[in-house]
Amino acid sequence: MDYDIIHSKRKTVAIEIMRDGKVLVRAPKRVSAEEIDAFVKEKEAWILKHVSLVQAENESTAEIEPLTDEEIKALKESAKYYFPQKVEEYAKQMGVTYGKITVRFQHSLWGSCSSKGNLNFNCLLMRLPTEIRDYVIVHELSHRKHMDHSEAFWKTVESILPDYEERRAVLRTDGGFLMLAAKEAKDGNRKFYTYMLRCADGSLYTGYTTDLEKRVEAHNSGKGAKYTRMRRPVELVYFETHTSKQEAMRREALIKQMTKREKEKLCSSTSRNI
16 A cells, blocks of 8 residues: 655654545654554555545545636625624524624635624525525524533524524535535635755755745745745755645655755756756
8 A cells, every 4th residue: 555654753653644545644753664564554444444535525526616706706795785684683583782794705614703793604605595594693693692512502592593403414514515615716726836945055945835936035035934044045946736735735744854865866857846
Protein backbone atom coordinates (compact mmCIF):
# COMPACT_ATOMS: atom_id res chain seq x y z
CA MET A 1 0.00 0.00 0.00
CA ASP A 2 1.33 3.41 -0.96
CA TYR A 3 1.46 6.11 1.69
CA ASP A 4 3.39 9.24 2.62
CA ILE A 5 5.11 9.74 5.97
CA ILE A 6 5.56 12.93 7.95
CA HIS A 7 7.86 12.69 10.97
CA SER A 8 7.46 15.18 13.80
CA LYS A 9 7.78 15.53 17.58
CA ARG A 10 4.43 13.81 18.14
CA LYS A 11 4.28 10.83 20.53
CA THR A 12 2.07 8.42 18.60
CA VAL A 13 1.59 7.11 15.04
CA ALA A 14 -1.57 8.26 13.29
CA ILE A 15 -3.09 7.61 9.88
CA GLU A 16 -4.91 10.33 7.94
CA ILE A 17 -6.94 9.84 4.77
CA MET A 18 -6.53 12.93 2.62
CA ARG A 19 -9.24 14.62 0.61
CA ASP A 20 -7.82 13.15 -2.60
CA GLY A 21 -7.88 9.62 -1.14
CA LYS A 22 -4.15 9.41 -0.47
CA VAL A 23 -2.89 7.92 2.78
CA LEU A 24 -0.71 9.98 5.10
CA VAL A 25 1.06 8.57 8.15
CA ARG A 26 2.17 10.95 10.90
CA ALA A 27 4.83 9.44 13.16
CA PRO A 28 7.36 10.33 15.87
CA LYS A 29 10.92 10.82 14.62
CA ARG A 30 12.13 7.79 16.59
CA VAL A 31 9.78 5.32 14.83
CA SER A 32 11.47 3.32 12.06
CA ALA A 33 10.15 2.71 8.55
CA GLU A 34 9.69 -0.97 9.39
CA GLU A 35 7.55 -0.17 12.44
CA ILE A 36 5.43 2.24 10.40
CA ASP A 37 4.95 -0.32 7.64
CA ALA A 38 3.84 -2.91 10.20
CA PHE A 39 1.39 -0.43 11.70
CA VAL A 40 -0.07 0.36 8.27
CA LYS A 41 -0.51 -3.33 7.45
CA GLU A 42 -2.28 -3.84 10.77
CA LYS A 43 -4.71 -1.01 9.94
CA GLU A 44 -5.10 -2.00 6.28
CA ALA A 45 -8.80 -2.92 6.54
CA TRP A 46 -9.63 0.38 8.23
CA ILE A 47 -7.58 2.31 5.66
CA LEU A 48 -9.20 0.65 2.65
CA LYS A 49 -12.66 1.27 4.09
CA HIS A 50 -12.07 4.97 4.63
CA VAL A 51 -10.26 5.48 1.33
CA SER A 52 -13.31 3.94 -0.34
CA LEU A 53 -15.60 6.34 1.56
CA VAL A 54 -13.54 9.36 0.52
CA GLN A 55 -13.48 8.25 -3.11
CA ALA A 56 -17.24 7.69 -3.08
CA GLU A 57 -17.77 11.16 -1.63
CA ASN A 58 -15.51 12.68 -4.28
CA GLU A 59 -17.49 10.93 -7.01
CA SER A 60 -20.83 12.10 -5.60
CA THR A 61 -19.70 15.72 -5.29
CA ALA A 62 -17.96 15.88 -8.66
CA GLU A 63 -21.31 16.59 -10.33
CA ILE A 64 -22.18 19.52 -8.06
CA GLU A 65 -22.36 22.74 -10.05
CA PRO A 66 -20.46 25.60 -8.40
CA LEU A 67 -22.60 28.67 -7.75
CA THR A 68 -21.90 31.64 -10.00
CA ASP A 69 -21.30 35.16 -8.70
CA GLU A 70 -24.65 36.21 -10.16
CA GLU A 71 -26.48 33.41 -8.34
CA ILE A 72 -24.81 34.30 -5.05
CA LYS A 73 -25.72 37.98 -5.48
CA ALA A 74 -29.36 37.08 -6.15
CA LEU A 75 -29.48 34.86 -3.06
CA LYS A 76 -28.11 37.66 -0.90
CA GLU A 77 -30.70 40.12 -2.16
CA SER A 78 -33.55 37.69 -1.47
CA ALA A 79 -32.18 36.90 2.00
CA LYS A 80 -31.85 40.58 2.93
CA TYR A 81 -35.56 40.96 2.24
CA TYR A 82 -36.71 37.69 3.82
CA PHE A 83 -34.87 37.41 7.12
CA PRO A 84 -35.67 40.79 8.75
CA GLN A 85 -39.40 40.18 8.36
CA LYS A 86 -39.29 36.61 9.62
CA VAL A 87 -36.95 37.40 12.49
CA GLU A 88 -39.26 40.16 13.70
CA GLU A 89 -42.24 37.79 13.50
CA TYR A 90 -40.59 34.99 15.50
CA ALA A 91 -38.91 37.35 17.97
CA LYS A 92 -42.31 38.71 19.00
CA GLN A 93 -43.69 35.18 19.32
CA MET A 94 -40.74 34.13 21.48
CA GLY A 95 -40.57 37.32 23.52
CA VAL A 96 -36.92 38.09 22.72
CA THR A 97 -35.00 41.04 21.34
CA TYR A 98 -32.20 41.08 18.79
CA GLY A 99 -29.64 43.42 17.29
CA LYS A 100 -28.26 43.80 13.80
CA ILE A 101 -29.11 41.27 11.08
CA THR A 102 -26.35 40.35 8.62
CA VAL A 103 -26.54 38.16 5.53
CA ARG A 104 -23.39 36.42 4.27
CA PHE A 105 -22.35 33.78 1.77
CA GLN A 106 -20.71 31.03 3.81
CA HIS A 107 -19.76 27.39 3.43
CA SER A 108 -19.46 26.41 7.09
CA LEU A 109 -22.28 28.07 9.08
CA TRP A 110 -26.01 28.43 8.53
CA GLY A 111 -26.45 31.11 11.14
CA SER A 112 -25.09 32.60 14.35
CA CYS A 113 -26.12 34.78 17.28
CA SER A 114 -23.65 36.94 19.19
CA SER A 115 -23.82 37.72 22.90
CA LYS A 116 -25.14 41.17 21.92
CA GLY A 117 -27.97 39.64 19.93
CA ASN A 118 -26.57 40.31 16.47
CA LEU A 119 -27.75 37.71 14.00
CA ASN A 120 -26.03 36.32 10.94
CA PHE A 121 -27.69 34.17 8.27
CA ASN A 122 -26.27 32.27 5.32
CA CYS A 123 -27.83 33.40 2.03
CA LEU A 124 -27.71 29.74 0.87
CA LEU A 125 -30.76 29.18 3.07
CA MET A 126 -32.79 30.80 0.30
CA ARG A 127 -32.16 27.62 -1.72
CA LEU A 128 -33.91 25.55 0.96
CA PRO A 129 -37.63 25.26 1.84
CA THR A 130 -39.27 27.94 4.03
CA GLU A 131 -39.64 25.57 6.99
CA ILE A 132 -35.89 24.96 7.00
CA ARG A 133 -35.10 28.69 6.90
CA ASP A 134 -37.52 29.24 9.76
CA TYR A 135 -35.83 26.52 11.80
CA VAL A 136 -32.51 28.36 11.55
CA ILE A 137 -34.20 31.62 12.59
CA VAL A 138 -35.83 30.02 15.64
CA HIS A 139 -32.57 28.25 16.47
CA GLU A 140 -30.61 31.51 16.55
CA LEU A 141 -33.31 33.44 18.40
CA SER A 142 -33.40 30.69 21.03
CA HIS A 143 -29.82 31.65 21.82
CA ARG A 144 -31.22 34.93 23.12
CA LYS A 145 -32.48 32.86 26.04
CA HIS A 146 -29.76 30.22 26.20
CA MET A 147 -26.29 30.87 24.75
CA ASP A 148 -25.55 27.17 24.53
CA HIS A 149 -27.09 23.94 23.24
CA SER A 150 -28.36 22.70 26.58
CA GLU A 151 -31.57 20.80 27.14
CA ALA A 152 -33.26 24.08 28.03
CA PHE A 153 -32.16 25.53 24.68
CA TRP A 154 -33.71 22.68 22.69
CA LYS A 155 -36.87 22.91 24.76
CA THR A 156 -37.16 26.53 23.69
CA VAL A 157 -36.77 25.56 20.02
CA GLU A 158 -39.32 22.77 20.42
CA SER A 159 -41.87 25.09 22.01
CA ILE A 160 -41.98 27.04 18.74
CA LEU A 161 -41.26 24.22 16.27
CA PRO A 162 -42.40 20.83 17.64
CA ASP A 163 -41.01 19.14 14.51
CA TYR A 164 -37.60 20.85 14.72
CA GLU A 165 -35.74 17.52 14.67
CA GLU A 166 -37.13 16.67 11.23
CA ARG A 167 -36.25 20.14 9.94
CA ARG A 168 -32.78 19.86 11.40
CA ALA A 169 -32.25 16.50 9.66
CA VAL A 170 -33.20 17.99 6.28
CA LEU A 171 -30.77 20.86 6.87
CA ARG A 172 -27.98 18.39 7.51
CA THR A 173 -28.64 16.32 4.38
CA ASP A 174 -29.93 18.67 1.68
CA GLY A 175 -28.03 21.57 3.17
CA GLY A 176 -24.84 19.56 3.10
CA PHE A 177 -24.81 19.50 -0.69
CA LEU A 178 -25.42 23.24 -0.79
CA MET A 179 -22.42 23.76 1.47
CA LEU A 180 -20.30 21.74 -0.92
CA ALA A 181 -21.50 23.88 -3.81
CA ALA A 182 -20.61 26.96 -1.76
CA LYS A 183 -17.14 25.65 -1.10
CA GLU A 184 -16.64 24.90 -4.79
CA ALA A 185 -17.73 28.45 -5.59
CA LYS A 186 -15.37 29.92 -3.01
CA ASP A 187 -12.36 27.85 -4.02
CA GLY A 188 -13.33 27.78 -7.70
CA ASN A 189 -10.17 28.43 -9.66
CA ARG A 190 -8.20 29.15 -6.51
CA LYS A 191 -4.78 27.54 -6.50
CA PHE A 192 -2.39 26.71 -3.70
CA TYR A 193 1.36 26.65 -4.08
CA THR A 194 4.17 24.85 -2.30
CA TYR A 195 7.37 26.79 -2.85
CA MET A 196 11.05 26.99 -2.02
CA LEU A 197 13.10 30.15 -1.56
CA ARG A 198 16.87 30.39 -1.72
CA CYS A 199 17.98 32.72 1.05
CA ALA A 200 20.99 35.04 1.09
CA ASP A 201 23.08 32.45 2.94
CA GLY A 202 22.29 29.76 0.36
CA SER A 203 19.82 27.85 2.55
CA LEU A 204 16.40 26.80 1.27
CA TYR A 205 13.10 27.76 2.89
CA THR A 206 9.85 25.89 2.19
CA GLY A 207 6.30 27.21 2.58
CA TYR A 208 2.85 27.29 0.97
CA THR A 209 0.65 30.14 -0.22
CA THR A 210 -2.16 31.18 -2.57
CA ASP A 211 -0.17 34.07 -4.06
CA LEU A 212 3.46 33.41 -4.94
CA GLU A 213 4.36 36.98 -5.92
CA LYS A 214 2.96 38.52 -2.74
CA ARG A 215 4.51 35.82 -0.59
CA VAL A 216 8.00 36.41 -2.00
CA GLU A 217 7.52 40.17 -1.51
CA ALA A 218 6.48 39.53 2.09
CA HIS A 219 9.57 37.46 2.79
CA ASN A 220 11.83 40.13 1.28
CA SER A 221 10.10 42.93 3.17
CA GLY A 222 10.57 41.16 6.49
CA LYS A 223 6.88 40.23 6.88
CA GLY A 224 7.47 36.57 6.07
CA ALA A 225 8.77 33.82 8.33
CA LYS A 226 11.25 34.61 11.10
CA TYR A 227 13.79 32.38 9.35
CA THR A 228 13.83 34.45 6.15
CA ARG A 229 13.90 37.76 8.03
CA MET A 230 17.38 36.79 9.20
CA ARG A 231 18.54 35.67 5.74
CA ARG A 232 17.22 38.21 3.24
CA PRO A 233 17.12 38.73 0.34
CA VAL A 234 15.37 35.58 -0.90
CA GLU A 235 14.70 34.23 -4.38
CA LEU A 236 11.91 31.94 -5.55
CA VAL A 237 13.62 28.86 -7.00
CA TYR A 238 10.87 26.24 -7.05
CA PHE A 239 7.11 25.86 -6.78
CA GLU A 240 4.34 23.30 -7.23
CA THR A 241 0.64 23.94 -7.88
CA HIS A 242 -2.11 22.22 -5.86
CA THR A 243 -5.89 22.28 -5.87
CA SER A 244 -6.40 22.33 -2.10
CA LYS A 245 -4.80 23.80 1.01
CA GLN A 246 -4.63 20.35 2.57
CA GLU A 247 -2.66 18.98 -0.37
CA ALA A 248 -0.26 21.96 -0.31
CA MET A 249 0.34 21.60 3.45
CA ARG A 250 1.01 17.89 3.09
CA ARG A 251 3.53 18.49 0.30
CA GLU A 252 5.18 21.30 2.30
CA ALA A 253 5.68 18.94 5.25
CA LEU A 254 7.20 16.27 3.01
CA ILE A 255 9.63 18.71 1.36
CA LYS A 256 10.73 20.00 4.76
CA GLN A 257 11.80 16.48 5.66
CA MET A 258 14.06 16.20 2.60
CA THR A 259 17.81 16.57 2.88
CA LYS A 260 19.52 19.63 1.38
CA ARG A 261 20.73 17.46 -1.49
CA GLU A 262 17.21 16.20 -2.23
CA LYS A 263 15.87 19.73 -2.17
CA GLU A 264 18.57 20.93 -4.56
CA LYS A 265 17.73 18.07 -6.91
CA LEU A 266 14.08 19.10 -6.79
CA CYS A 267 14.99 22.71 -7.59
CA SER A 268 17.03 21.62 -10.59
CA SER A 269 14.14 19.67 -12.11
CA THR A 270 12.65 21.14 -15.30
CA SER A 271 9.09 19.89 -14.90
CA ARG A 272 8.06 22.11 -12.01
CA ASN A 273 10.94 24.52 -11.66
CA ILE A 274 10.05 28.20 -12.11
